[in-house]
Amino acid sequence: MALFELTKNEGVAIVNMANGANKQNLEFAEGLNQLFDEILADNDIYSIVITSSDEKNFSQGVDIEWLMQRFEQKDFDSIKAFMYATNNVFKRLLLMPVPVIAAINGHAFGNGAMLACACDFRFMKKDRGYFCFPEVDIKIPFLPGMIAFVRKAIPEYKFNELKLTGKKVGAQELFEHHIIEKASDDKAALLEDAISFAKTFKKNRDIFAEHKKRMYKQIIEVIDTQDPEFIDSLNLFIS
Numbered sequence: 001m002a003l004f005e006l007t008k009n010e011g012v013a014i015v016n017m018a019n020g021a022n023k024q025n026l027e028f029a030e031g032l033n034q035l036f037d038e039i040l041a042d043n044d045i046y047s048i049v050i051t052s053s054d055e056k057n058f059s060q061g062v063d064i065e066w067l068m069q070r071f072e073q074k075d076f077d078s079i080k081a082f083m084y085a086t087n088n089v090f091k092r093l094l095l096m097p098v099p100v101i102a103a104i105n106g107h108a109f110g111n112g113a114m115l116a117c118a119c120d121f122r123f124m125k126k127d128r129g130y131f132c133f134p135e136v137d138i139k140i141p142f143l144p145g146m147i148a149f150v151r152k153a154i155p156e157y158k159f160n161e162l163k164l165t166g167k168k169v170g171a172q173e174l175f176e177h178h179i180i181e182k183a184s185d186d187k188a189a190l191l192e193d194a195i196s197f198a199k200t201f202k203k204n205r206d207i208f209a210e211h212k213k214r215m216y217k218q219i220i221e222v223i224d225t226q227d228p229e230f231i232d233s234l235n236l237f238i239s
Helices: 026-040 064-072 076-095 111-118 144-150 156-165 171-176 187-198 205-215 217-225 227-232
Strands: 004-009 012-017 047-052 057-059 100-104 107-109 121-125 182-184
Touching (some): 004 026, 026 076, 047 187, 064 076, 076 111, 076 144, 076 205, 076 217, 076 227, 100 187, 121 171, 121 187, 144 217, 144 227, 182 187, 205 217
Parallel strands (some): 057 107, 100 121
Antiparallel strands (some): 004 012
């Protein structure tokens, strides 16, 4: 079963995560990076929408079962490869030369919420689904790079609350705090809203890329210089 489905609506590339809860492991991260290569090779694409084909979930974050199995097998190389591939996904979203819109159609937990935060804009349906950072309850601290780029998507006062409480919030609350562009009525309206918004962008890729490169220079530096300390030592959990 394919992890992703790629379709086009005029100049908008629509990436459907297609694996149920869309839990993130090495295969997921590598597949998404390959999909970005395919999208960027098409010069007719001027915007990207990332969503999920699942009725309940956008992405439930890191595949903890996969991760624990790799630890039990002492397959540390795969764990490190996953972490670096995931960081590459985040960096590519931050520096993508076309706008990327997250259409959050269901639960976005942990790395799923971070994936949405790495995008340029976010929409979410309000009839079902929660946005949450559960890391505080499962003893997984954010990497420094994650903290840096989530802050560009969520106001500091709200990030402080969400990060330290693990609170689940819905679309309406996210909209009220300017984290999403719109709380759409349902899944059909969500896709319509996100794609319509995506179609308002027909920007030159070079200038769009340069804007983002300059905006996020410090974030990329944090990812590249600070995250390896924790990844290479596998200091990823609090015991």
